[in-house]
Amino acid sequence: MEGLKKALGRHLRSLREKRGLTLEEAAGRAQLDSKYWGKVELGQMNCTLESIEKMLRGLEAEPLEVFLVGLEKPLANEKKELAVLRSLLRRMSSKSRRQVLELATHLAQVEQKRS
Numbered sequence: 201m202e203g204l205k206k207a208l209g210r211h212l213r214s215l216r217e218k219r220g221l222t223l224e225e226a227a228g229r230a231q232l233d234s235k236y237w238g239k240v241e242l243g244q245m246n247c248t249l250e251s252i253e254k255m256l257r258g259l260e261a262e263p264l265e266v267f268l269v270g271l272e273k274p275l276a277n278e279k280k281e282l283a284v285l286r287s288l289l290r291r292m293s294s295k296s297r298r299q300v301l302e303l304a305t306h307l308a309q310v311e312q313k314r315s
Contacts, residue, residue: 206243211266213241215259230258249299264307 216226223241227234232254239245240255247255256263289297 203243205240205246208247208266209241209243212255212259215261215265216241219259221259226255226258228258230254232258262310263303264310267303267307 216223219226221229223238224234227237230237232251236245236251237255240247240251252266255261256266289300292300
């Protein structure tokens with residue numbers, strides 16, 4: 201299975217290219233260093249939610265477009281994915297878990313409005 205960093209990076213690059221933006225243009229709009237953005241796209245850099253939020257603004261994209269990376273197709277191994285998610289959530293602080301829940305709630309509302 202492809203790592204999440206690589207999948208996210210590839211997806212961000214695809215979104216950027218669909219919008220006709222160069223790496224430098226997108227990074228400038230997001231107020232991020234273009235070298236940092238490039239490393240994220242290559243899956244070589246961990247990024248924070250704050251950086252992803254800036255990238256979303258730079259791409260004029262909805263969180264749903266980024267966080268549902270790879271979920272257009274049914275997951276081949278959903279049980280494994282859920283186990284990984286549970287493990288990650290257990291390691292988070294309660295504040296971080298609340299933020300993830302708020303994000304998931306918002307994403308579900310956005311998706312529901314689109315349907």
